[in-house]
Amino acid sequence: MLALFGLSLGACGSDGGDDTTDCLGAGHGGTKPTCGPWADDVAEGGEFRIEIQRNGTDDTTTAATHAYFFKDQIPARRELEGTVIVPGTGCTDVTAGVYFDNGSPAAAIEIANSRTYLDVGETVSISSAEQSFTLQKQLNMMDLSSYLTHKEVYLTPSADGSANLRNHTYDVAWTGGDLGDMELAEPTAVQGYAAAAQLFVPANMTNLDPSFAAPLQIPATGDWTLTYDQEAAPADAPPLLQFIVFYDLDVGGVTHQCVNDGSGTMTVPREMIDKLNPSGLVYFGSFSHIGNLQQGRRLDLVGVNCQYQEFAK
DSSP states (O other): OOOOTTSSGGGOOOOOOSOGGGOTTTTTTSOOOOSGGGSTTOEEEEEEEEEEEEETTTOOEEEEEEEEEEEEOSSSSOBSOOEEEETTTTEEEOSSSOBTTBSOHHHHHHHHHHOEEOOOOSEEEEEOSSOEEEEEEEEEEEOSSSOOEEEEEEEOSSBOOSGGGTTEEEEEEEOSGGGOSOBOOOOOGGGTOOSSOSEEEOOOEEEEESOSSSOEEOOSSSOEEEEEEEOOOOTTOOOOEEEEEEEETTTTEEEEEEEESSOSEEEEOHHHHTTSOSEEEEEEEEEEEEEEEETTEEEEEEEEEEEEEEEEO
16 A cells, blocks of 8 residues: 555545534535534544555555554644645645645654654454454554554554445444543534444445546646546445545655545546646545544544556646
8 A cells, every 4th residue: 555645634625614513524625613523723633544445457455444542743733625726626735734644744754753642552443243353552663554653553454455344334442541441432413423433434436437447648638527426325324525636656645636525526627737747646536534532632533445546647
């Protein structure tokens, strides 16, 4: 798997608002949050993640799970979006500033090194009705998603990337330590999500046009429009966002990204295309993001499912 700074949270795109029942994802894409764990004064506190990536050329699939917890970092709360390229498109430039897992890899490493990590016991668990993962505590190890080294991180070997991971909800729990022996509190309306799911991994996108089966040629003029179908999620699943991100091999991270909310069409504006290097990698997929408050800090629960391919323009 590649280091995908900004693959998910930095790519969020829902608008949010003052209504506490519509707060999930607020702050992603330009509108500042005013409620729940997305409020400006809520600091970050860690992450649970299941991330699936599929190689468009040979259809091989890899998956990774990780978790980590901390009580402080510099800065305490990173922004969740980049510089808007064309208003209303959900497309941003993330090459400047400090954003949630995007921007320069060097900045991400510096932030990880600034954290005071929490020990929550020897293991944490991610479980659904179909399968469970036990993540073991590791010291000074890289996660399998962003390839950041954490002083304390909970990992499992690269998880099964089969369809069993997809379109399912997972509960998460830990065994004790600095946060006590507890499970995550039920998401509440204040957090913008009242159903029982804790972490949700989206199903596949289908009927992609263009197909990701071969290297992609971005048009020399005009916008670039992709179409897709999003397989239906269970009724109690959290809202999903679809994203396209461009990975710059010279930079070693994501530089530009667009999101939408399941319309079936993703349009990359010409103004963004002109900013891209002549070649690189493009990732297209969907994700869910649930925020949970623990001891006054935001714990992010992230499920990602995407495919990737080389591109040229």
